[in-house]
Amino acid sequence: MNFKKAVVVLVEPSGNINVGSVARLCENFEIEELRLVSPKCDIKSLETKKMAMKGLNLLEKAKEYSTLIEAISDCRQVIATAGRMDHGDIPLHQSEEVFEWIKKTSSDHNEPIAMVFGREDRGLTNEELLCAQRIISLNQFSNYQSLNLSHAVAIVLYEYQKSKGLNPISKSKTSFNLAKAEELDNCLKDAENILLEIGFLMKHTSKARMSKFKGLLQRADIKSEEVALIRGVVRQIRWAINKGNI
């Protein structure tokens, strides 16, 4: 199979050395792009550049975004990494399973694969984790919570490269048109608005409730056409309610 473009996304990294090291790793492992969500350090510092070595070019081209959703708006397959143990219901996977899934759900689309890593001190929020269809936990083999960010990146990229080297398990791979993070997000915002209007949700608890729906749909690897189906339902419900109110 052809492997697609892959991008590494760092959410609010705070260490110059880490960002530089990750740029170098991206170069080592043939990652096409580094993206940064609200970096909390000086990515133009000498220290960062020194660590980047041959990845300097990738570092200098790294784009900045204000939210994770924006950073992955063009990506279809999104994987995140988690260190904390308190993710509630969000299912965690081993890296092999995740990269096997990457192969299985690969489609003809050319959108890049995104690999998302969180803050040095507290990783990704549950909301950010829910932007990914699959979440890698490195916990079981290491005391991940104190694993340095760039070392976590090294391990995940190594596993990713390795998965490309092995022959994919030849399951009948149907084309799998995964919904993009932004599509799903917009659809759920639509749904949230109508559920607030009809009083199913309340302002202060809607976020938690909606994240339950999102978790459910991410587990299912929801497709673009299914998102469209749900949007159709939401539109029709809105119409039915407004009609009554006129």
Add this chain to the structure above:
Amino acid sequence: MNFKKAVVVLVEPSGNINVGSVARLCENFEIEELRLVSPKCDIKSLETKKMAMKGLNLLEKAKEYSTLIEAISDCRQVIATAGRMDHGDIPLHQSEEVFEWIKKTSSDHNEPIAMVFGREDRGLTNEELLCAQRIISLNQFSNYQSLNLSHAVAIVLYEYQKSKGLNPISKSKTSFNLAKAEELDNCLKDAENILLEIGFLMKHTSKARMSKFKGLLQRADIKSEEVALIRGVVRQIRWAINKGNI
């Protein structure tokens, strides 16, 4: 099997940040000892200590040796890592093979396993490589020659821990309260009725449409509490619509 003590040996490391990072990794991956052969940097520097984090204790206890042979004199199973491609006849292996070999050749002896890493710029000499029974090449999956020392250590230690097969995720999973077929079926019948009422579905196509929703939810392994959540939504929608019609 019982796993033995494992030690990490760095030969002539020249980077303060690297030595500190490796100490931290040793702590992350439960390596008992860090050994240094003629370090070319200041291992007592603030920079080194800062990078060591929780591995500071291991760093402070790290012993120094003048040759590799001395550093591994008490070890029986020795593995080394190589980046260069010009090793002459010295055979290289993949990390999985090497750790499989570690298991197979394990004896009742209590000597530690040694994992040896070379200089940042030119790795280990052929003579040093020959001190090891097995040599791991990370070349095939990355441009190893420019892989940072501490990242190479991260990958090898991760593979080592993985070979020990600790705590698979599935065991730590809490029980998964899968919805019963009937629960899901009743819920979807409710939803179908309201979608027919509001004109989203038509009688002759509703079955096909609804089976799309069902497929989506089944792929997610929907739980009982999630079925209840959806029923709550359906109920509230019905209420909102009837309210308008009264």
